[in-house]
Amino acid sequence: MFDYLANPTRFRAITAVIFPVAVVMTVTAMCYGLYLAFFASPADYQQGETVRIMYIHVPAAWMALLAYLAMAVSAIFYLVWRHPLADIGARAMAVPGASFALITLLTGSFWGRPMWGTWWVWDARLTSMLILFFLYLGYIALADGFERPERGSKPASLLLIVGVINLPIIKFSVDWWNTLHQGSSVLRFGGPSIDPAMLLPLLIMALAMLGWFICISILRMNTLLAQRRLTALEIRGHSSQRGQA
Amino acid sequence: MADLSPKMRRGIGLLLILTALGLAAMLVLSALRDHVVFFYGPTDIQAKAKQGQIVRLGGLVVDDSIQKDQDGIRFQVTDQTTSIEVRYSGILPDLFREGQGVITEGRLDGDIFQADTVLAKHDETYMPAEVADLLKDQGVWKGQE
Known part of the structure; x- marks a missing residue:
């Protein structure tokens, strides 16, 4: 199946169908989710209106982890099966993934200041999330750090795979160690400890961010594919000119 | 191979x-x-922390233990086995209240913990205020006040 998808022409044909669907999903979910998050959902019994930061912070954090996981899976496909499209996929997801990590850190900071009384502490959850952001930056720098981009693919893919170890650390940091950050509210044993009226906007916002991520990744993959073709054509043009001379 | x-x-x-x-x-x-670990509970602090050493103490603020005077505020922090008296003068976070989680940084001075900073730690429960009131009315409230 992967061989089937790895053909760039077929990839373009398939994404041409997926893309408009994803756009509609993103816009609908984003409008509905933001309305629920900022107007229709209730204030929290402890945190009051400040709880609304959660509807941006938590889905962004989920997406930061999911995007990294998707990149790492792409990296495995690239390293084992040597499909260039898998490498392009990982490269395409890096910037939106890093944005999600940055949004998580910033909104978390804005939330922590009024609720906890601090912008930042070096507890296990916050620190491991910061490391994820640096992993994204490291990947981008490594993948784009060569004159011929393909040369960066192998080391950057390895970096991605090594960094996967950080994902369970982020997820379980609040269970393994004492942290200032509270435990999981949604994905936990014994079911969510969050009221359905607040869980719904959270999930809708997660859907919106997932849709946005899919849209951006498809756009970026097509751009990178076009860029690769352009470079290939340029090289071919140069060598044929040299042949004539 | x-x-x-x-x-x-x-x-x-x-x-x-x-x-x-x-x-x-x-x-x-x-x-x-x-x-x-970001902080230690009162039991660990009493057992392991040296006098004057800067550590973080975390736990729940004991109900009815908050006292304010001209020197600042004092309250008890507990892990349900041991509790330690904390003294602090400074700005408290919004979520600081009795029965809620708290993390304080400071040093042990005799049996009293002199805190330089106080951070509030909240749990993973989120619910609308009306639901919380309803649960309290029905007497099935399990959380903190």
């Missing part, structure tokens, strides 16, 4: 790297277990 396809060889190589990494990470994390 010779009769394996390159694809298989790369796959197995990757699997070995991942296994080694996973093991290494587990060893490092278990070795760091005591150092990665």
